Amino acid sequence: MPATRPHLDRDLKRKQILDAAEYLLLRSGYEATTMARVAGRAGVANNAVYWYFPSKDELLAAVLRRRQEQALARLPTSVATAVEEQILAMLAQLDEVANLTATVHERAEHSTAVAEMHEAFHSAADGLLRRLFRDAGLDETDASQAAKVMMALIEGIHLHERSRDSAARDDLVLWTLQRLAPNRPTADAQALPAASTTAMN
Amino acid sequence: MPATRPHLDRDLKRKQILDAAEYLLLRSGYEATTMARVAGRAGVANNAVYWYFPSKDELLAAVLRRRQEQALARLPTSVATAVEEQILAMLAQLDEVANLTATVHERAEHSTAVAEMHEAFHSAADGLLRRLFRDAGLDETDASQAAKVMMALIEGIHLHERSRDSAARDDLVLWTLQRLAPNRPTADAQALPAASTTAMN
DNA sequence: GCATTCTCTTGACTTTCGATCAAGACCGAT
DNA sequence: ATCGGTCTTGATCGAAAGTCAAGAGAATGC
Structure with a gap:
């Protein structure tokens, strides 16, 4: 034999x-x-x-899948961490693959492997974000909307390489976060009421 | 001669x-x-x-430049129109080229022609959005931030073909708009009843 | 009229890259 | 040692962007 x-x-x-x-x-x-x-x-x-x-696209998908697994393992194990911190950590993780953002979405239109990887990523990220916003005091409906907005925002930011200024980028995300989930339990600084139009910066 | x-x-x-x-x-x-x-x-x-x-990328840039000119001419001439309506009009315009969003950002990394066209587009769109948010009662700083957020949000949404559900997409944008510029002068009641709580996809 | 000179058109070619194929090298089990 | 599957490789294909040299066509100057 x-x-x-x-x-x-x-x-x-x-x-x-x-x-x-x-x-x-x-x-x-x-x-x-x-x-x-x-x-x-x-x-x-x-x-x-x-x-x-089997193909270049499958290789791309495999690279990103591995990174996603590593990144998930490295994220702060929530619970005790502030929502801001968790979102910024997520942003920082994705920052490292920012220059592949456009590529992934472009290739996902041609390769089912990339599309599936990308789908799985969004599913995981959406779950994470939804939970974060629930923790921040939003109801299920609002948390779902906020998660979608935050994800689109992060991807939109990463589309543009010029967002190399990470401080401004963090600022933008925090500014948005404050408006999407204004009344968070954590009493860090002043969670300004929605009535006040003054910027925080 | x-x-x-x-x-x-x-x-x-x-x-x-x-x-x-x-x-x-x-x-x-x-x-x-x-x-x-x-x-x-x-x-x-x-x-x-x-x-x-001279090249395929320049052709792409020319196509989008022409579309942008046509779109700008076709947008509601503001002033009297509600902010929601203007934003939704902008969203609808960009919708038609949504499946090129990923491509444009990908090609912009390789072609200066595409990069310049894209830069000009963002400059125009940012100006438009900033003015809108000023009209909605935000101060200059907040209006600038809100414009960036809205642009990133729209591009982020358009990255995903699956956002074919235009109602849910409009919903998401209006939901965000309400939070970025909560106390707008226009008393057209609430064009968006918060009751549009239906989640999308 | 007619040649000149520029504008434009074309088929053939080059280059690059993803992907395939046939052939064989390596190695473990029998 | 030999058989069969695992892996490696050089040669090659096909598609597509882009180049080139040759030429067609038309308007002007003579």
Whole structure:
């Protein structure tokens, strides 16, 4: 009988390719990250990548899926943390992949793999945000709306590379947060009542 | 001496190519809109397009620039119109090019033509929105923040094709508007009863 | 009329990149 | 040692953006 050769160091090679792809994608973007460059950086032949990932889009999806898992594990374990802090932590995490925001949405229109990864991401993020807004005192309906707004806001911000000014970006998110969930339980600073139109900045 | 031949029907041909490109881009997206298909639809040879537009990205930029001009001319001439109505009109305009949102931001990273067009668009839109929020009673600082939020929100929404449910999309924008500019002068009752509590998708 | 000179058109070509294929190298089990 | 599956590779394809050289067409100067 034949010998079914085990998958050897498949996982290791796979990881090396993922690392190479992530490195290149985050620095050079999708287009400049050719499969040849990924292979070169991972130390394999040009087309060996296709043995591990069926297409460039699946590779992109795999890179982002891995990042998402890592990011989720690294987020503050809520409960005790202030809502602002949690949202800013989320923003910071997504910041690192900001220059892939446009790419992901563009590729999701062509690749079901990217679309599914993206869908899963949004599902997770939406759940997280909804819970945050519930904790901040919104009812289920408002929390759902606020979560959608916050997600769209973050993605909209990340579409523009020029938002390199992270302070202004954080400011914008906090400014919005204050208006979407004005009366939070946490008595940090003054949660100004909706009547007052004065800005906080 | 030579005869400097005038530009003949340059503008007409240019318009035909723009029309063909717009038709294809809005329906099939950037990738499926090959220069060959644009040329075919416009009734010229494959590479004749390059006589009128130096590159595919410049063609994309030209298409969107033209649309922007048309859209600006078609927007309600403000003043008397309610803020909600104006924002929704803007949203509806952008809706028609929603499936190019991701593409534009992706291409802007590679093409200065697209980047400049996009920059001009944002400048115009930001001015418009800032004025709207000023009219709605916000001070300059808040109006500037609100304009940024609203723009990011709209782009964030348009990133996702699934927001085909325009009612839910309008709902989300109005819900946000109410929180960003709560005490508006216009006493058109509440154009948005908070009762529109239905969640979307 | 007719050649000149510029505007525009075209088919053929180059280059780049994602993806495929056939052939074989490697290795573990029998 | 040999068989069969796992992996690797060089060669190659197909599509699409963009280039090039040659030429068609028309308006002006003669």
